[in-house]
Amino acid sequence: MKKLLIGALAITFANCTHAQPNPTAEKFAKYITPEDAKKHLSIIASDAFEGRETGKHGADLAANYIAEQFKALGLQAPVKGSYFLDIPLISTAGKVDGFTANGKPLAYGKDFGATVTSSGDVKTSEIVFLGYATAADLASADIKGKVVLYIADDKEPVAGESMRQVRTRRQKTIRSIQEKMPALILGYSVNAYTRGTNGAERLTINKGKTAPAQPTVFSINTLAADAILSASGKTLAQLKEVPQVATLKADLNANYQLITKDVKAVDVCGYLPGSDPKLKDEVLVFSAHYDHIGMLPEGTPGDRINNGADDDGSGTTGILEIARAFTQAKKQGHGPRRSILFLGNVGEEKGLLGSEYYSDHPVFPLANTITDLNIDMIGRRDPSHEGKPDYCYLIGSDKLSTTLHKISENANNTYTKLAVDYKYNDPKDPEQIYYRSDHYNFARYGVPIVFYFDGVHADYHKVSDEVDKIDFPLLAKRAQLVFYTGWDLANRDTRPVVDVKNDMPSMNE
Template structure:
């Protein structure tokens, strides 16, 4: 019996070796191919790509602008040259509608309050809210949204503390649907805060979609400009029948459009190619602005030509592999990030690949400045993508990179780049970032200030991580507490 068992074990060992040897050889070949593909990501290539995107001729790639369209089409040509598939039918460009709006000229607006101490309100003390337009005259009724019936046939006056401005603006629709013929939001806060609100609404604003008109005049007013008796009643939350108001606002709308550029590589595993790893960066910046030292072009080399160039390098590197990873890969450069995450927001609502089958989003925004060897991956404590990243860094010490936690939690960067539109839809994310600097959103964010070797090493890290995630047997998993906070909106 003992002798027969020994023979059986030898046969099994030979069989295992016969199976394992080709597998090990295949794995080694795959690793060698991956190393060669990662080697195509170079500082020289990044210098050329960033230099082109951040050149003065691109005029800061504002959304919308002819220069941003030029960038989108240039990237599309690169994707086609690499052999990526177009994501939207036969096009690499996903077009989406925009509405540009502004409050209109002060001469076409008016606010007057009739009653004790009343009169015309100076135009410097109020500003129209785009979306509302027209004229209304009637009783001025102090209202608290959500706590009482809206004032039918009256102009609603709502006290707004500075920290509640966003919520108050969101309550406007409820007041109008309840019968208010106009809305006046009284900002109760420091004068400099109201001045900031005026600047914000005085600029042209962009929103995704077709123009939305609320059918009634709406304005923000400095609480200190109201008649004293009305101001006292408003602060106390008590009603008064002593005042009427006339409110006229005028808004200007313009329809625009912008593009996201998207290409993809189908996965090699028939069972997993229906799942997707999405790489993103934003190709827009803030355009032409106030001159500083005679320079008015805000080039956006780090923000985010660095991330955009990394996406193009990643697409080229993965396309060079003879055998793609098991899952499919999507490469996306979005527009409108600087105007409120507009392009990624549109994609999140109109995805070209199912978000339920999108297992990860690796977002790259500003990886070209500050420390020589340090990078932040925001969101790595939210899912097992963080563990995969740690494993990747251990496997690739040649990159010489150190990963640190977000040292700027008070800046809320998590909510300020395109990964957020994926995370809120339930897609695990990592956001690669090396921080802001003295040239952030300034005309000195130019290509000659980028640390190209570091940018190349970070891009190679993302290549290796993306390959690992795409080849893994199991998709990344959320931390339950993070999922409740980010996706379900509980405990943010």
């Protein structure tokens, strides 16, 4: 497959006609420099910003820094005179205070993990075993108010299913059980997810509606399952061999609580109005998330701060550099014909929250948004490109628009001449990177996108993702590719046509 893909790319480049360089675009691309990029990133990814975790002090510092830079560049504040779009988030923290099975205490993070969706103090002398929780099992089972145990593993693997499809199917099973309102759900798996921190917070968008409390789910491993079944006279192996709904003796006690609170967070918006009266209502978006994953717990030896220099300090820096180039162009009489929004998203690491809220509540109508050029990690090399020519992974350029894909390739072939790698653009790629950054929330509304990415390296989501490991000339070159693509989009006579049926699998597949 890899050889076929490389061959296809070689044919693509061989057949691509190079346009003549635009001297004006080249002039302003030179405002994107390694030196200026290093100045910004050394601040954004400094220890003072504490890893920029959404809802924490460090993220506020980063948002204020970006807004200050937007103001200094002369960008307008488009949110009722503010650079900040409030993102209403709610924090939920589920904490298990105790879980014992037949007198044996079970340990969070070792024997079980939990998705706490409600508070409960559950005591029972019996559980209902649901086997593999098929539709027939659930139809015949009376489980309201009871503790249930089911097997989350597949009895027989489903041929051809992707990991995404497996996860989606298993989530549907959990929801089907929850709909019958048991007191507590125990999901057994050989590889049960028991890691994580008891009481860890989860952020979601506060949509103003209080959903009915769902039964909590404990993920249990084999040790926990044996402890739970020890009083029943049945073994896990026996139950798996002849899976059927059965009521079993088990003395269980589980105490857990759900704690909620509102969280302050903002997207940062800087606006450059277009110069063409006929086109200025159309908007091109450059986006990057400025949040990262914060700090390791207190007491952790050594460095605790996840500085996120590459993820995504590099993308945020790229946005600032591109904004500098466009605002200089405007000051010198070459402002873009279309308007441009520079968007610093919050909450990407928590589930693309800032871009989700923006796309649902856009400052500028999505119908007028011609493209989102999203940058998430452009400062490093991944292992497969060490010692090779300068490169960049591009994702999504052809998923909605043939026009955008041609513009993207033309910009690279004319100016930056990076080795473009489309590995992650393959719908069958197991990493499914297409869904994992902020461009996705534009694409789901039919807005064409390009995602710029440097790949996964050894320091990804680690405290070792530091500024001194950034390749600033390569960062600047990749940012220039984004700039040149944006220059064409902002100044061409027609917007990219949406003419492609997206070949990416549905989120529910």
